[in-house]
Amino acid sequence: ESRRPYKRPKIEQVRL
């Protein structure tokens, strides 16, 4: 209970 803070998995597209 080394457990890291959690944030909802998120993926973002970055246009080049």
Added chain:
Amino acid sequence: MNSVEYLSLRFAREPSIVSRKIAGEFILVPIKQKAGEIESIYSMNEAAGRIWELIDGEKQAVEIRDAIIGEFEVSREEAEADLIEFLRQLEKYNFVKTV
């Protein structure tokens, strides 16, 4: 497909997607095109990057969920719902496939 069935699936990464961890962020780069033709890269946060690392074509989604619960301060219910949503997003982008 209900969540129990979905969690029993095994997922594999598409080999055409390269991942790198840069300054604490995970970056995915589709390499289907020539370097000059890449239109987008994808940035992921820590939890998403960890899920990406755990997708190996052998683990069932439920095993990935349990690993996330063990590593992050998150309830089983929240981890499960978020994982399913995230995997569906990766499927939509064609970054993973079921095996």
